[in-house]
Amino acid sequence: MVQGKFLVLKKDEIGINVFKLLVHSPQIAKESLSGQFVNINIDGFLLRRPISISDIDIENETITIIFEIRGEGTEKLSHIKSDDYIDIIGPLGRGFKLITKESRAVVIGGGIGSPPLVSVSKFYGKNSFAILGFQNKSKVILEDVFKTYCKETIICTDDGSMGLKGFVTNGLNELLLKEKIDIIYTCGPLGMMKGIADIAKKNNIQCQVSMEQKMACGMGNCLVCACEAKRNNKKTYLHICKDGPVFDYKEVFFDE
Ligand SMILES: Cc1cc2nc3c(=O)[nH]c(=O)nc-3n(C[C@H](O)[C@H](O)[C@H](O)COP(=O)(O)OP(=O)(O)OC[C@H]3O[C@@H](n4cnc5c(N)ncnc54)[C@H](O)[C@@H]3O)c2cc1C
Missing domain, CATH: 2.10.240.10 (Dihydroorotate dehydrogenase, electron transfer subunit)
Incomplete structure (x- = not known):
C-alpha cells in the first residue's frame, strides 16, 4: 500500500457524469488485485472518497479508475485534468478471489458497479460472460470493454431501451439455461446482489459480492x-x- 500524488495520464468522460482516469502509479499497479480500491483525497474535503480499481496494467504501470458524480466530492474530482496529480492511498481492501483461468465465470454489474468487474473479465477472458444492468440506454457504460474480454456480453435495461428488458437476474437465469457456470462475481445495488445470491444458492454456484x-x-x-x-x-x-x-x-x- 502506498500514499502519494500520481500523474493522471488520461481523462475521458465515458458516460453521463461518468469519468475514467488512467493513473500512472507503478507500485499500486504492481500490488493491486481485482476488486480492491483506492481512497482519493479531494481538495477541500476532510474524508477521502473510495473508488474501485477498474483495470490494472502492470507493464505500463497504470491503474484505471471510473467514477460517477454522486455528490460534492465526486463533482469536484470530475474537474481533474490530464497531467494533473491525484492524491491516492491504495490498493486497499480485499478483492475478488480469482480461481483458475479455465473456470467459467459470470461478472454481473449494476450501473456504476460495473467498473471493478473489468479486471475480473480480463482474467477469465473468453471463459467469462458479462451481464450489465442499467436504467436505460443513455446510462450504458463499458459495453465495448466487456465485449473485448468476454465470450458474451448481455446488456439489460430497466425500460428495454437497449438489450434485454428487465433486471440482470433475468439475464443470469437465461444464461444458466445454456451455459455451465463455475463462479459469479457481482457489484451493484444491494437488492440486485441479493437476487443474484439467491440464484447462486439455488444453482449451487460460488458467488462473490462487492459491497x-x-x-x-x-x-x-x-x-x-x-x-x-x-x-x-x-x-x-x-x-x-x-x-x-x-x-x-x-x-x-x-x-x-
Ligand atoms: C469500496 C468502494 C468502492 C467504490 N467504488 C466506486 C467506483 O468505482 N465508482 C464510483 O463511482 N463510486 C464508487 N464508490 C462510491 C463512491 O465512494 C461514492 O459515490 C463517493 O464517496 C461519493 O462522494 P461524494 O462526495 O461525491 O458524495 P457525498 O454524498 O457528498 O459524500 C459525503 C460523504 O459520504 C460518503 N459517501 C457517500 N456516498 C457513499 C457511498 N455510496 N459509498 C461510500 N461512501 C459514500 C463520502 O465518502 C463522503 O464522506 C465506491 C464506494 C466504496 C465503499
Whole structure:
C-alpha cells in the first residue's frame, strides 16, 4: 500500500457524469488485485472518497479508475485534468478471489458497479460472460470493454431501451439455461446482489459480492463501515473496507 500524488495520464468522460482516469502509479499497479480500491483525497474535503480499481496494467504501470458524480466530492474530482496529480492511498481492501483461468465465470454489474468487474473479465477472458444492468440506454457504460474480454456480453435495461428488458437476474437465469457456470462475481445495488445470491444458492454456484458502504478511514481503523456478517458459522462484525469490500455471498446479511 502506498500514499502519494500520481500523474493522471488520461481523462475521458465515458458516460453521463461518468469519468475514467488512467493513473500512472507503478507500485499500486504492481500490488493491486481485482476488486480492491483506492481512497482519493479531494481538495477541500476532510474524508477521502473510495473508488474501485477498474483495470490494472502492470507493464505500463497504470491503474484505471471510473467514477460517477454522486455528490460534492465526486463533482469536484470530475474537474481533474490530464497531467494533473491525484492524491491516492491504495490498493486497499480485499478483492475478488480469482480461481483458475479455465473456470467459467459470470461478472454481473449494476450501473456504476460495473467498473471493478473489468479486471475480473480480463482474467477469465473468453471463459467469462458479462451481464450489465442499467436504467436505460443513455446510462450504458463499458459495453465495448466487456465485449473485448468476454465470450458474451448481455446488456439489460430497466425500460428495454437497449438489450434485454428487465433486471440482470433475468439475464443470469437465461444464461444458466445454456451455459455451465463455475463462479459469479457481482457489484451493484444491494437488492440486485441479493437476487443474484439467491440464484447462486439455488444453482449451487460460488458467488462473490462487492459491497458498498459509507466509510471514513478506509483502512479498518474507525468503525464507520462495520457491519453484521456471518463468518465460520458465527455472527460477527466485519469492516467493509478491510475485510471486504468483496465477500462470499454466504457471509452477507442482504436484508438488513
Ligand atoms: C469500496 C468502494 C468502492 C467504490 N467504488 C466506486 C467506483 O468505482 N465508482 C464510483 O463511482 N463510486 C464508487 N464508490 C462510491 C463512491 O465512494 C461514492 O459515490 C463517493 O464517496 C461519493 O462522494 P461524494 O462526495 O461525491 O458524495 P457525498 O454524498 O457528498 O459524500 C459525503 C460523504 O459520504 C460518503 N459517501 C457517500 N456516498 C457513499 C457511498 N455510496 N459509498 C461510500 N461512501 C459514500 C463520502 O465518502 C463522503 O464522506 C465506491 C464506494 C466504496 C465503499
